[in-house]
Amino acid sequence: MKKPISWFTLPFVLIVLLFSTTNSMAGNAKDLEVGITEHLDQYIPSGIMLTDHNGKLVDLKQIITKPTVLCFVYYRCPGICSPLMNGLAEVMTSSGLALGKEYQAITISFDSRESTDLAAKKRNTYLKKIKGQDGAGWTFLTGDSVNIAKATQALGFGFKFVNNEFMHEGSLIMISPEGKITRYLKGISYQPFEFKLAVYEAAKGKSSPTMIKVLQFCYSYDRKSERYSLDITRLTATITLIFALSLLTYLLLRGRRKNSNSVNQ
Amino acid sequence: MTGNTSTQRMPSYLEYQGKYTGIRAWILSTDHKRIALLYLYSQLFFFLAGLVMGLFMKLELIAPGRQIMGPATYNALFTVHGLTMIFLFIIPGLAASFGNFMIPIMIGAKDVAFPKLNLFSWYLFVFGAVIVLLGIFTGDGPPDTGWTFYAPYSLKTNTNVVLTVFGAFVLGFSSILTGLNFIVTIHRMRAPGMGFFRMPLFIWSLYGTAWIQLLATPVVGITFLMVVADRVLHIGFFDPAQGGDPVLYQHLFWIYSHPAVYIMILPAMGAITEIITTFSHRTVFGYKAIAMSSLAIAFVGYLVWGHHMFTSGMSETARLVFSFLTFLVAIPSAIKVFNWTATMYKGSISLEPPFWWAMAFIFIFMIGGLTGLVLGSVSTDVHVHDTMFVVAHFHYIVFGGAGIAFFAALHYWYPKMFGKMYNKKVANRALLLLFIGFNVLYMPMFFLGFMGMPRRYYDYLPQFANLNLLSTIGSWILATALIIIIVNLLRAKKGTPEEMDDPWGGRTLEWKIQSPPSLENFEEIPVIDHEPYELIEK
């Protein structure tokens, strides 16, 4: 029984190989090009100048005076932005918190081509969905590309313009009254109690990394690449299937082994 | 007729002296029974490790606010807990330990078809586990992605997810090889007269499982490798910034997760069938229906898998088809429960510990199944998704199903495997305690879920405090019961050959040989001349 020993060393070699690659990758703290990189415990810098729905130029840092739920969307998005805004409106009513008193909401368009008019119009649509809440607590912002870049970079929101659409991830970002980022709520629909807890935590400036539940992306991926990875999967599936079928055929043809073999050790 | 009488007893596989001594007599042995015990011990070890992590999580959740750990630790803990329990305990499950031990014996063979491959599979299992553990203890910290490694989250976290995913890949490979070995063994090694329809139903269930393992695992293996490739080589299968599709991974994993549930649950059902049949002292009701339902589950699961793989895929109808499948698979499961009941009905039942374990299995598993229907069909305004409801549901299914069945099988085959009998009274009481602990631990989670408590979070709002406290107390009861159970098994006493060879009046082949079995199981290959589970005068 010497043979197996050489087999058994193989995994060791692989481990060592993997080790060297993973270690060289560690510490790679660059932000994602597309998607959220959590910037917990960082503060929003002042001097990010955006335009609110009344056309007034405001400093993002300065309008954050309460626990704040912030989200990046673009108003003309054909993808997840509307569902995300609906999800936000829904949880605003179901959480039982008073908008404008206990917290405020800020929505920022990251498409620099979008206008104050459009922001105001969208705002009216969503205010209708949160009847009974004080709409004054929900600000809709637009901005030029420089300030949008400042804002998205500060908050770890990576997006990319491809084929006339934006690729981006959906998430709410919780910010403390002092402008500290405390939590990311990913996805496009939110649990009322999760939201409430996140607002309370923001109020105390307590931060916590999220466990992702649902990933929601607006993306126009490269069809070719998708087909590429699907092809790999299908190839594997086909090989497996052919192998399994031949095995079955072989076994059915061969039938039982003559049972005279004895066991070694 | 088939067995040995006590006059010609051979040294048992536990005492047998081969080329090697000491630990090497175990880790270099190709005897399926010793390999089975290697699996059994490793699995129990991982189960206990997972249990400890579960206890720490429950301790954190004992009251609102931060108790003993922060959110990052909690994330790492439930990820590692899930990984350990699923990949190192439940997926090898009953097949690796009890399957390995029983398949050759129950079909009248001396070993599996490829004994060396069998040992190699165990080594792969251990190496996979080591790699997973390395991933946990090295790098920037344990993975925190949840045990499903959803990309692109697993592509961007700074923790050491690559090693862990690769470890999972190795584990998958191990289970493919085991499946292959079992399939060939069942086809080729049956004793003369042991037709397919004379095989015990545990073997049928392992046969179905082995095919699922063989067909479904390679695809998830490749998916894991793609994640590794994305991380190491930046190819961009799943990273949107590089033109990849972030949702594709979830889709592929989802395709796998359905068959995976059957890999976990089918052998469990097989073992329960054996137990119920033995203790009802009747032949099993609807033998063919049960045998076929094992295959049907495998086949239906496979069909949908294939459908998704080869049709245009990626569509929203996928969800619909999958929930329909859930109902389809409920049918064979229901057949089994019905047949179990019918077997017990009019049987003269002996109320031994393994039988009670089987009852606990049926009860808990049914709660899991029914709440699964709730999950599948609840209207959108009741948000139980991603709440504690889900956590409760899958613990009822996975722990309550496969986990409980594992211990049921252990109590059933323990005298056969070790030639020793545990204290039955203690076993019964400990089971009762476990049953109480289990329900006190998980039942409140259903209510918490309905009330909206999110899962995967270390903290919660004060209105959830009481039920969480109750649940934490349940975890202590459960742990106490498990300790008693294990100590009771360890303190089992040797019995006379007459007592140990067939303590339950079982009718499958393993009860016709000595306990513990000799190295070759059968000194002479038996010739089978009767139907399965037929009562034979001794």
Ligand code: HEM
């Ligand atoms: C065979 C037994 C078990 C299996 C297969 C199992 C499996 C799992 C899995 C897969 C998860 C999900 C991890 C994730 O979200 O990524 C989980 C979570 C969890 N399990 Fe277990 N588990 C078992 C036993 C236990 C025990 C004995 C306890 C308690 C003592 C426990 C307590 C928990 C807790 C507290 C969570 C986290 C809930 C959350 O915050 O989302 N589990 N388990």
Ligand SMILES: [Cu+2]
């Ligand atoms: Cu969008």
